[in-house]
Amino acid sequence: MPYRSNLKMADIRKAVKDARARRIAAERVGSEA
Amino acid sequence: MFTVMDCGFAPRCALEAADSAQVRIEKIFAIIEDSRLGVHDISRTGLDRVTRLPRFNMPLELGMFLAARRFGDALQQTKSCIVFDSDSFRYRKFISDIAGQDVYSHGNRPAVLIDRLRDWLAHHGEGVLPGGAAINARFEVFRADLPAMRESLKLNQSAPIFKDLVYLIRTWLKDNAA
Numbered sequence: 230m231p232y233r234s235n236l237k238m239a240d241i242r243k244a245v246k247d248a249r250a251r252r253i254a255a256e257r258v259g260s261e262a
Numbered sequence: 263m264f265t266v267m268d269c270g271f272a273p274r275c276a277l278e279a280a281d282s283a284q285v286r287i288e289k290i291f292a293i294i295e296d297s298r299l300g301v302h303d304i305s306r307t308g309l310d311r312v313t314r315l316p317r318f319n320m321p322l323e324l325g326m327f328l329a330a331r332r333f334g335d336a337l338q339q340t341k342s343c344i345v346f347d348s349d350s351f352r353y354r355k356f357i358s359d360i361a362g363q364d365v366y367s368h369g370n371r372p373a374v375l376i377d378r379l380r381d382w383l384a385h386h387g388e389g390v391l392p393g394g395a396a397i398n399a400r401f402e403v404f405r406a407d408l409p410a411m412r413e414s415l416k417l418n419q420s421a422p423i424f425k426d427l428v429y430l431i432r433t434w435l436k437d438n439a440a
Contacts, residue, residue: 231296232278234429236415241429244414245437248407 264401265376266301267431269383269391276323277424290323295334299386300327300343301379304353305370321357328363344382346375373398404434 234241266273274293276286294300302324309316324345331341345360347353350367353360364382368375377394384391392400411430417423 230272230428231274232425232428234425235423236426236429238429238433240415241433242437244411245407245430245433247414248410249437251410252403252407 263427264404264431265379265397266383267428268397268400268435269380269387270389271299271383271387273428275424276319290326294323294327294330295338297327298341299383300324300341301346302327302343303346303368303375304357305346305348305368307356316356324360328360342386344379346378372401376401400435400438403438404431407434 263273263275274297276290276293278289278293302320304320304324307317307320324343327341327343330338331343332339334341343363345353345363345365346368347365348368348370352367353365366378368378373394376398380391380394380397411434412418415426415430417426
């Protein structure tokens with residue numbers, strides 16, 4: 230990319246992983262209900 | 263932006279220029295010069311709520327792209343672009359000179375835009391692209407994840423910065439590979 234984010238990549242990776250984990254947990258609860 | 267990246271292309275945008283010391287129009291010229299393909303959505307060419315004047319940045323940038331293709335060197339003349347509007351033929355009422363270009367209606371529906379943009383990119387890229395339905399399904403999941411990601415990154419909920427969004431989408435696509 231010819232430009233850089235102002236955010237730290239480690240923070241972006243953590244945000245993406247946390248959102249995914251939260252979604253999967255919510256789907257699991259939904260399927261068990 | 264999501265579709266462009268899911269199809270393996272790197273998005274460039276006038277919004278890159280927001281925090282640059284370079285004169286904005288020069289930055290946009292540079293982005294257009296660097297870009298073989300152009301995606302122009304003129305559906306937001308409405309009246310500004312405060313000034314009641316039309317917002318013309320998108321049509322201006324489309325004109326710059328067409329001029330680069332028309333007057334540029336051999337490489338610039340290989341450029342190709344697609345134009346989207348909300349309704350078929352609406353553009354004839356405010357920018358009729360672009361008749362003859364590829365202008366597609368998306369009806370303000372993201373799924374339609376994704377599908378048409380994907381098909382157009384498939385003609386201009388290499389390799390097999392995911393189908394429009396698959397991209398749209400991933401986009402919906404990304405949209406659902408976005409509030410949590412913004413909260414985690416302490417991003418302003420109403421005004422994501424283009425560059426941050428690009429890196430967020432890229433990381434999300436890697437983490438949620440098809």
